[in-house]
Amino acid sequence: MRPRRAERDTFGKPGRAPWAGPARRPGKGVTLFRLLVLTGLCGVIFLAMSLTAESGLFRIRDMSAVEVTGNRRVDRAELIERSGVRPGMSIFSLDAGAVAARIASHPWVASAEVVRRFPARIVIAVRERIPAALVVRGDGLAYVDASAVVFAAAEPGGELDYPVITGLEETDPARTDADALRRAVGFIRSVDRDDPVFPRQILSEVHVERDGELTIFLADNPFPVRIGRGPKRAERFATVLKHLCRKDLLAVTRLVDLGYGGDRILVRLALPAV
Secondary structure, eight states, X not given: OOOOOOOBOTTSSBOOOGGGOSOOOOOHHHHHHHHHHHHHHHHHHHHHHHHHHHSGGGBOOSGGGEEEESOSSSXXXXXXXXXXXXXXXXXXXXXXXXXXXXXXXXXXXXXXXXXXXXXXXXXXXXXXXXXXXXXXXXXXXXXXXXXXXXXXXXXXXXXXXXXXXEOGGGSOTXXXXXXXXXXXXXXXXXXXXXXXXXXXXXXXXXXXXXXXXXEEEESSOOOOEEOOSSSOHHHHHHHHHHHHHHTTOGGGEEEEEEEETTTEEEEEEOOOOO
């Protein structure tokens, strides 16, 4: 037998059979009952969540539940104290963004991230600033990072084995300290730590002249080196230094100018009179 076709309404779409009568809509009482049930379920869920959040299972029992990673210079206890996290706090009520901001306000912290670990642990991941140099300020020495950000004063007994940037207080007022500082830090970073001729370890001072030009001094050789402008200044000086060493002229060198007359190199020697 062929299957019967579905009854269709006047528009040709499947519809109710004529003998089925008009469709019944749910009454107002049924709609109200469903609304009350839905409201009750929402209330139960909210109450369950509130009780869960306040449960001791999700509260920090002691500070051993707080893990700190990435810190080498800053003490763990100092970071936890600054975070504001205390025993008894619920991890649900913890404002992770606010905690991270308080930790990142530490001079030696570049960034911080706070992560909840259920049921009741917190991980604080910090990225510390790494000094690229020391800079002389009116109130003493301060650390500056690779982004040319001066972030902390150098404390007595602290690590001071970095190149020292001087002369910023003598720069042309038309130039900003930030611009000169960026150039100085940029040159320091361009010096390869592992260069066999000109390693960063022998770079003692980077002096900013009044016109913004840079003059460097080496640890074991007091003669000034005018860097000049242009790319690959460190490599350029390494080539000159290698030549002076090979010719045994370091002891009589008095000046090296890498930008003499534009882009030429001038080496001034103090040779004995014949």
